[in-house]
């Protein structure tokens with residue numbers, strides 16, 4: 001059986017949101033790939049933990065996080081900043097803070113452009129600390145080199161699956177016991 005998971009990417013300008021989505025669905029990267037600002041939805045079918053999954057990726061709004069309209073379509077949020085761009089990190093911190101006020105959906109924090117180590121201005125430790133403060137995972141990616149791109153989407157899908165009620169049913173159709181760890 002295939003499940004369907006909708007992921008929304010939020011990131012400041014030019015952090016690589018579109019490049020991450022393109023790398024996930026098409027395994028492609030182009031330095032100056034031009035996409036319309038209101039670009040459509042990316043989707044792809046992948047196997048995650050031996051289970052097929054259609055991932056739909058929406059591009060979130062820039063800067064302003066207004067999750068109002070189609071909030072019900074969101075199942076998980078990927079917050080992306082660039083490790084070479086301090087303001088993008090601070091914008092992400094703010095976005096995460098705002099989101100926490102009205103959403104319990106799974107999130108994952110991504111520091112993109114890790115191939116540009118020589119231009120790094122956000123230490124990995126700071127990313128990890130921000131993630132820890134909100135109880136999510138932190139991964140560093142390179143959309144350019146395909147580093148950790150699948151991993152960040154797959155991790156988020158695992159979180160979404162874990163929280164979906166239909167996944168908390170065992171093979172006999174009875175509810176699984178929840179356990180706190």
Ligand SMILES: Nc1nc2c(ncn2[C@@H]2O[C@H](COP(=O)(O)OP(=O)(O)OP(=O)(O)O)[C@@H](O)[C@H]2O)c(=O)[nH]1
Nearest residue numbers: 013014015016017018019030031032113142143144
């Ligand atoms: N070196 C490097 N460059 C990247 C990476 N990801 C994206 N870029 C470059 O960063 C620029 C912005 O990439 P996009 O994918 O368009 O970023 P975006 O966040 O979708 O940008 P906007 O939607 O225009 O705000 C482009 O020049 C990309 O080639 C990466 O992982 N490494």
Ligand SMILES: [Mg+2]
Nearest residue numbers: 017018019035
């Ligand atoms: Mg874009």
